[in-house]
Structure formats: C-alpha cells, structure tokens
Amino acid sequence: MCKVYDHYDTSTTIRFTISGYCVPKQRPRFDVWTGKVFTPMETQEYEQHVADCYHAQHGDTMLIGPIIVKIKIYEEYGVIDEFKLSLRQSGYCHPQSPGDLDNKIKSILDGLVKANAIPDDRFVFKIEAERLYAEKPYVEVELSNVDVVYWMITNNYDYVNETGAQI
Secondary structure: OOEEEOOOOOOOEEEEEEEOOOOOOOOOEEEOOOOEEEOOHHHHHHHHHHHHHHHHHHOOOOOOOOEEEEEEEEEOOOOOOHHHHHHHHHOOOOOOOOOOHHHHHHHHHHHHHHOOOOOOHHHEEEEEEEEEEOOOOEEEEEEEEOOHHHHHHHOOOEEEOOOOOEO
8 A cells, every 4th residue: 555644735725717718628730741749729729828817816826636626617609599598598408519528628627737736637536527508608617625535545545644653
C-alpha cells in the first residue's frame, strides 16, 4: 500500500463563470508539410479563454489533491418550433448543440490546467456535468477538494496523518 499524508485543505470550493459558447475539444491535427502534430486554433483559443476567465475571477489560486468538478453548460436554442418550445418550457428537452459533452468537459479541464487552477486533469476524482438552456450561452464551473480520507479509502490507500501515525 502507498502511504499518503493528510496535508490538503478539504474545505476549498472555487466557483467561476466562463462567458460565451463552450467549444468542444477537437482532435489533434497532423501537418503533412512539417510532420508535426498540433491542436486546432479554435481549441487553443477556447482553452486560453477558460484560463483568462479563471484568472479574472480567482487570480492564481490552485487546488491540489483529489478534486471534484461540477460543470453546467448553458446553451442557446437555435430555430425551434412550438412543440420544441413547449418541451423546453416543461424541462423535458435537452440541448442538441454540436459537440459531445465529454469533449466540452475536456476543453474546460485543459483550460483549467493552462490557468494553473489544477496541476493536471488526472487529479480530477469525480465529474458532474450537464447541458442546460439559457438565453445567452455560458458555463458555470465549481472545483472542490475531495475529503482526503474518503479518497484514500475508495482507492485502497493507507491513511497516514501529519504525525506519521497510520489510521
């Protein structure tokens, strides 16, 4: 078993808003002339936009350790008929905008890594995400540290406190 020390702040929660449409992560492209692989410009720009929104609202705050991410992606309707409008008003209809939810999550997480909000997206322990309707598109993100004891129990780690005593 790996020994992990309890030195994380378990009470930190950060909430911030990303303005505009959520751009899904695109596949890397291969440049046949240079032989190099690159990320498409639209994806790079959106990841930078996520980083800029984070810095504007929280500066250089960084979460360390296991993290829970909650994402709500609010999207606009396109042209809709009365039937779809009635479904929207009743709450039964979900957005059908381009891009998979998992690719949108990936672009947001990569933007958070670029902002140094999280060291790497491998520290994300749990993701809760949904797509909702709004008059104007935006994204709400909430980052929280996971209770370290809970994380270690679910991952079969031995719990060791700061004094080195195994619990």
